Amino acid sequence: MNPWQIATAGVIALATLVGLWRVWRQPRSARRAGLLALQPLCALALYFTLYPLPRASEGGTLVILTRGAAPVGSGDVIALPEAGAPQGAVPVPDLATALRQRPGVARLQVLGEGLPARDRDAVAALPLQFQAPAPTPGLAGLSTPPPVAPGNAFAVEGQVVGWPRGRVELLDPAGNRVDAAPFDAQGRFRLQGQARLAGQVLFSVRVLDAEGRERDRQPLPLQVVEPTPLRVWILAGAPQPEWKYLRRWAADAGVTLHTQIAVGGGLQLGDAPKPLDAATLAGFDLLWLDERAWSGLSASQRAAVREATRGGLGVLVRLAGPLDNGARQALASFGLPLQGGNATTPVSWPVAEGETPVVLGRRDFAPDTALSVLARDAGGTPYAWWRGIGQGRIGVTTLTDSWQLPLAGESAAHGRLWSAMLATLARARMHGASFDIPAPVWAGERGVICGLATNPQVRDPAGRVHALIRDPASGDCAAYWPAQAGWHTLGTGGDATAFYVRDPAQAKAAFAREQALQTARLVTPPDAVIGGASRAEHPGSRWPAWWAFVLLAAACGWLERARRV
Structure with a gap:
C-alpha cells in the first residue's frame, strides 16, 4: 500500500467507526442490526471502488520503436519521438506515458538503436529484450x-x-x-x-x-x-645543447625555469645560484639533474632531496653519460638500481605520418628491479623509468640527444616528450572545481552532474542561464537537458567549469553506439524471463465494487429512512 491508500483507508475507517457508534446507541431492533452489518460492507466497497484489487493476467509484450527502427506489422507497437512516425505504431511522448496507458504490459522489446536516457529509468524491473543493430560506420x-x-x-x-x-x-x-x-x-x-x-x-x-x-x-x-606555472630547477654539470632547447620549450609551455650550469673553475651559467636545501626545494615542483650534477651532490644535499621528494617534489635525473659507483649507489638508495650504461644505442623514435625520421640515442642503462615505465620507443623498449617516494616521484631518462628533434623541425614531438615526463613526475596540484561531469554529454539527452555543493547555474552557448536543482535523493547530483551543442559553463567565477555538449548529428556512429550500450545494460537474461516474468498484475475492474457500494449505500439509506417513518 502506498501512502495515499493508507490515508484513504484511515479516513474511511474513521467515518465507519463514527457511524457504528451512532447506530450502537440506538435501541435494539432488526433495523439496528442491519445498519451495523451494512456500514462496514459499504466502507469496504467504497475502498475497493477507489483502489481495485490487482488482477494477475498473461502480460503482453510492448514493442518499442526507437531511432532507426523499421516498421512492425502487428502487435502492441509504440514509437518514441526519435523513431519518427512509422506505419502501424502509436506515437508516444515517452516510455513512461506508454506504460501508464498499458498497465498489463509484462515484457518490453526494443527495436532500433536503443532507448534514450529519458526512457531508461521507466524500464524499472520489466524484462527487456534488445538486439543491437549493425554498428553505424x-x-x-x-x-x-x-x-x-x-x-x-x-x-x-x-x-x-x-x-x-x-x-x-x-x-x-x-x-x-x-x-x-x-x-x-x-x-x-x-x-x-x-x-x-x-x-x-x-x-x-x-x-x-x-x-x-x-x-x-x-x-x-x-x-x-x-595553471600556476610549473617551477623547474635545472642543475647541470656541463653545458649541453639540450639545455638550450629545453629553455625554448619551457618558455613556450609557460614553465618557470631556474637553471644553474657549471662550466668549471667554480663558475656557473644561467640564473643566480641557490642553496640546495629543503627550504629552497619547497619552492619548486621538479628538480632536474644530469649525471654530473647528480654525482656531485653531497650527502646532506641528497638527504634534502629525499626529504623534499617525500613531501611531493618531483625529481628527474637525465643520464647522458656513464655513472660512477657512488652515483649508482645513490640512485639505488632512492629505489632506482641500474646496471649497464657504458654504451650508447640507437632509439627507435616513434614517427607519425608526415614527420621526418630522426635517429636518437640513449645510454644502455637497465633497471635491476621492476619499475614503472616513464617512456618507451616505437618498438616498445623502455628508456625512462620512475618510482614513488612518499608523496613525490623520482625518475630517470637515458635519452641523450632529444635536442635533435627541434633541429629536424620536430619541435612538437620535442615538446610532447618532455611535457609527458613533467606531467608524470612534477608535484601534484589541484585546479578548479571538483564537478563530476560525464563525457560525452549529448544535446537533447539527459546528463547527470554530480559533486554539487549548491544549486549552480549552467550558461549555454547562446548565453541563456539554466538553474540546476539537486536531487534530494542523491544529495549532490542534478540533471541537465542541454538543447544546444557547444561549450557550456557550469558555475561562476573561479569555480566555473566548461564542458562540451556534442551534437548527435555530427557523431552518428558514436551516438548510436552509446544508445545501444546503455540499452544493452537493461536487458534481462533469458533464464530470468522464462523463470517468472510472464504474468503481470494490473488493477482490476472498478464496476463490481462500485455497484456493490451503490446497493449497500441504498440499503443503508432505506433503513435510516425507515426509522424516521
Whole structure:
C-alpha cells in the first residue's frame, strides 16, 4: 500500500467507526442490526471502488520503436519521438506515458538503436529484450582529453567501425594536420597533439579510407587551462645543447625555469645560484639533474632531496653519460638500481605520418628491479623509468640527444616528450572545481552532474542561464537537458567549469553506439524471463465494487429512512 491508500483507508475507517457508534446507541431492533452489518460492507466497497484489487493476467509484450527502427506489422507497437512516425505504431511522448496507458504490459522489446536516457529509468524491473543493430560506420568511439596546460601534450584514443583499412588524422582548429596514424584490425587508434593557447578549442578527428577519401569527422573538444606555472630547477654539470632547447620549450609551455650550469673553475651559467636545501626545494615542483650534477651532490644535499621528494617534489635525473659507483649507489638508495650504461644505442623514435625520421640515442642503462615505465620507443623498449617516494616521484631518462628533434623541425614531438615526463613526475596540484561531469554529454539527452555543493547555474552557448536543482535523493547530483551543442559553463567565477555538449548529428556512429550500450545494460537474461516474468498484475475492474457500494449505500439509506417513518 502506498501512502495515499493508507490515508484513504484511515479516513474511511474513521467515518465507519463514527457511524457504528451512532447506530450502537440506538435501541435494539432488526433495523439496528442491519445498519451495523451494512456500514462496514459499504466502507469496504467504497475502498475497493477507489483502489481495485490487482488482477494477475498473461502480460503482453510492448514493442518499442526507437531511432532507426523499421516498421512492425502487428502487435502492441509504440514509437518514441526519435523513431519518427512509422506505419502501424502509436506515437508516444515517452516510455513512461506508454506504460501508464498499458498497465498489463509484462515484457518490453526494443527495436532500433536503443532507448534514450529519458526512457531508461521507466524500464524499472520489466524484462527487456534488445538486439543491437549493425554498428553505424564511422568513429564509434572517441575519448575526450582531460584539461591540459598550454604547451603540454594530450592524447586521444578511439575506434573506427565499418572499414577494414584506413587511417585517422588529428586536425587543429585551423584545419592543419597535427598527427596521423592507421587504425588496426579492430579499428583502434591513438593520436597525440600539443595544446597551444589557453581557452576552449575544437580540434577534429577525421577518418580516411584506404583510397584517402574522408568518411567521417567529429569535433574533439579540448580545454587548455592556464595553471600556476610549473617551477623547474635545472642543475647541470656541463653545458649541453639540450639545455638550450629545453629553455625554448619551457618558455613556450609557460614553465618557470631556474637553471644553474657549471662550466668549471667554480663558475656557473644561467640564473643566480641557490642553496640546495629543503627550504629552497619547497619552492619548486621538479628538480632536474644530469649525471654530473647528480654525482656531485653531497650527502646532506641528497638527504634534502629525499626529504623534499617525500613531501611531493618531483625529481628527474637525465643520464647522458656513464655513472660512477657512488652515483649508482645513490640512485639505488632512492629505489632506482641500474646496471649497464657504458654504451650508447640507437632509439627507435616513434614517427607519425608526415614527420621526418630522426635517429636518437640513449645510454644502455637497465633497471635491476621492476619499475614503472616513464617512456618507451616505437618498438616498445623502455628508456625512462620512475618510482614513488612518499608523496613525490623520482625518475630517470637515458635519452641523450632529444635536442635533435627541434633541429629536424620536430619541435612538437620535442615538446610532447618532455611535457609527458613533467606531467608524470612534477608535484601534484589541484585546479578548479571538483564537478563530476560525464563525457560525452549529448544535446537533447539527459546528463547527470554530480559533486554539487549548491544549486549552480549552467550558461549555454547562446548565453541563456539554466538553474540546476539537486536531487534530494542523491544529495549532490542534478540533471541537465542541454538543447544546444557547444561549450557550456557550469558555475561562476573561479569555480566555473566548461564542458562540451556534442551534437548527435555530427557523431552518428558514436551516438548510436552509446544508445545501444546503455540499452544493452537493461536487458534481462533469458533464464530470468522464462523463470517468472510472464504474468503481470494490473488493477482490476472498478464496476463490481462500485455497484456493490451503490446497493449497500441504498440499503443503508432505506433503513435510516425507515426509522424516521
